[in-house]
Amino acid sequence: MTDDRSTRTxxxxxxxxxxxTTRTTACVVGGGPAGVMLGFLLARxxxxxxxxxxxxxxxxxxxxxxxxPSTLELLTELGLRERLEKVHHQRISQxxxxxxxxxxxxxxxxxxxxxxxxVALVPQxxxxxxxxxxxxxxxxxxxxRNAEAYELVREDGRVVGVxxxxxxxxxxxxxxxxxxxxxRHSTIRQASGLRSRTFGAPMDVVWFRLPRKDEDPLxxxxxxxxxxxxxxxxxxxxxxxxxxxxxRKGGFGALRAQGIDALRRGVAExxxxxxDRVDQLAGFEDTSVLEVRVDRLRxxxxxxxxxxxxxxxxxxxxxxxxxxxxVQDAVAAANMLTEPLRTAQNLGTPVPERxxxxxxxxxxxxxxxxxxxxxFVQSVAVAxxxxxxxxxxxARMPVPPLVLPLVRRPLGRLIGLGxxxxxxxxxxxxxxxx
Numbered sequence: 197m198t199d200d201r202s203t204r205t206x207x208x209x210x211x212x213x214x215x216x217t218t219r220t221t222a223c224v225v226g227g228g229p230a231g232v233m234l235g236f237l238l239a240r241x242x243x244x245x246x247x248x249x250x251x252x253x254x255x256x257x258x259x260x261x262x263x264x265p266s267t268l269e270l271l272t273e274l275g276l277r278e279r280l281e282k283v284h285h286q287r288i289s290q291x292x293x294x295x296x297x298x299x300x301x302x303x304x305x306x307x308x309x310x311x312x313x314x315v316a317l318v319p320q321x322x323x324x325x326x327x328x329x330x331x332x333x334x335x336x337x338x339x340x341r342n343a344e345a346y347e348l349v350r351e352d353g354r355v356v357g358v359x360x361x362x363x364x365x366x367x368x369x370x371x372x373x374x375x376x377x378x379x380r381h382s383t384i385r386q387a388s389g390l391r392s393r394t395f396g397a398p399m400d401v402v403w404f405r406l407p408r409k410d411e412d413p414l415x416x417x418x419x420x421x422x423x424x425x426x427x428x429x430x431x432x433x434x435x436x437x438x439x440x441x442x443x444r445k446g447g448f449g450a451l452r453a454q455g456i457d458a459l460r461r462g463v464a465e466x467x468x469x470x471x472d473r474v475d476q477l478a479g480f481e482d483t484s485v486l487e488v489r490v491d492r493l494r495x496x497x498x499x500x501x502x503x504x505x506x507x508x509x510x511x512x513x514x515x516x517x518x519x520x521x522x523v524q525d526a527v528a529a530a531n532m533l534t535e536p537l538r539t540a541q542n543l544g545t546p547v548p549e550r551x552x553x554x555x556x557x558x559x560x561x562x563x564x565x566x567x568x569x570x571x572f573v574q575s576v577a578v579a580x581x582x583x584x585x586x587x588x589x590x591a592r593m594p595v596p597p598l599v600l601p602l603v604r605r606p607l608g609r610l611i612g613l614g615x616x617x618x619x620x621x622x623x624x625x626x627x628x629x630x
Contacts, residue, residue, distance in 0.1 A: 216367055220246040220338070221541040223358060223371035225345040226378030227254065229320070230505030230522035232327045232339075234375060237530035239337035242625025243537045246369055247337075248360050250344035250378075254321035254328075261320045262288075262516035265305060265612040267523050268312035273620045277312075279326055285318040286433065290417040291611075299419065303607045310613070315418075317433065320519070343367075345378070348387045348501070354546065355500030358384070372540035373533070373547045374501050377522070380489065382507035388498060394491040395571055398579040400448055401486040401513055402441040402459070406473050408433065413469060418516075421466050425586025427578065428466045437470065439463065440513065444582045448485050456480060462586070488512055490567055496560075497552035504529055508556075509563045512570040514578075515611045521566060527618040529555050534622050562615035569610065 222238050224231045227249030235247040263285075271277050291303035305313050331337040340362065347359040349368060357370035376384035385392075420429045427442035441463065443451055451458060456479050464471035477483075492509035496502060505522030532555050536547045 219370045220244045221372050221537055223369050224375045224377055225384050228377060228379055229519045230526045231377035232324050233523050234526035234530055235337055236327050236331035237622060239331055239334040240624050241534045241622040244336045247339045248343040248345050249341050252342050254324040261318055263316040263318050264520040265308055265310045265312050266614055266617045267520050269310055283318055283322045283326055285316045287314040287316055288418055289314045292417045292419040294419055294421040303611055304604045305608045305612045307605050308608060308612050346383060355498060376503040376507045377505050378507055380506040380510040385503055385507050390493050390495055392491045392493045397488040397490050398445055398574055398582055399442050400445055400488050402483050404483040405436045405438050406470055408436050422581045423466045424584035426462050426466055427581055430467055452480055492563055496556040499549050502552045514570045514573050517566055524618045525559050528559050531621040565615045
């Protein structure tokens with residue numbers, strides 16, 4: 197295939213106003229981990245793909261940035277491990293649980309039988325830019341930023357593309373297959389009318405950061421601290437602590453009504469060594485709230501449409517597995533759908549819905565298993581903690597069964613590798629251009 201890249205404009209930044217309809221083989225809505233990885237893998241295999249990302253860049257604060265061993269293995273298989281090494285990141289080999297000041301190891305990744313037995317903390321925007329830059333070396337890849345998809349295009353009961361808007365106006369991209377990877381608040385999921393099964397979550401999470409000092413504990417583990425009525429997950433970064441303050445479901449309004457001092461006090465009591473800097477949390481504008489939800493679609497597909505990642509199954513932040521499940525979905529979809537998409541590209545035949553159902557069948561098992569685990573943790577550890585009286589300083593939190601030594605390694609495998617880890621089965625159709 198000849199490369200016309202030297203004569204085309206950068207379609208991720210500008211569009212010709214007269215061009216209202218374009219055609220591609222695969223249209224991916226959403227430039228998150230699932231969408232960019234899927235676009236990369238399909239383009240690498242010679243499938244024309246357009247990725248629509250509604251923002252101008254990937255810079256969103258407090259997005260998940262835990263890249264687990266399963267994803268690190270995939271990056272190695274794709275020859276991207278050295279590129280990741282050039283992106284500043286940190287490594288965590290354990291997850292610890294702090295009960296009333298007593299710390300125990302709950303999860304251990306160091307014994308996993310893989311080349312990278314640790315979790316890499318990589319800012320998600322850097323991770324996505326790395327993937328997008330590599331994908332852009334293939335002429336089949338087209339990333340359009342500032343492109344917000346808002347409606348499905350249907351013909352004869354089949355999805356044949358999407359309508360989107362960008363700074364130049366409204367456009368249509370027609371595709372043999374449309375993928376929705378636009379997150380837990382998926383516009384395409386809503387437009388599809390597909391029904392989901394929703395599970396309760398006892399918590400929401402308030403994200404923020406505080407400075408890290410040289411005299412702070414030298415923690416190289418992600419530590420979850422549980423106290424009566426609240427919990428804090430402290431993630432060590434180079435110059436700051438990334439903090440997840442766990443509150444009762446729907447409780448942010450009440451917390452905000454109490455004022456910022458209530459949040460500062462809760463942090464100081466739960467993580468005492470941060471008490472000397474909680475005043476640097478100026479107000480609630482320095483926070484971001486994650487409304488936790490756990491759900492999954494009963495069916496992930498319609499003729500011409502497949503949903504993946506959080507668009508198909510919203511995950512709890514417990515275990516930090518969201519990115520990795522999304523990436524695994526993308527790899528499975530690329531493995532199983534590259535040939536049907538090549539056929540559609542060459543002969544104009546539709547991708548059969550049974551092929552989409554096969555992707556769901558493969559990825560539904562790890563999704564259900566992971567959500568079951570998350571719901572169990574919520575019920576035995578998080579819910580009792582949040583029900584306790586935060587003013588009762590004499591109450592001691594029960595020890596969850598998850599911190600027993602016998603489950604430390606199995607939990608490391610479940611969280612680090614997951615159920616049914618995927619491997620790249622597709623081959624490059626042509627050499628990438630440098």
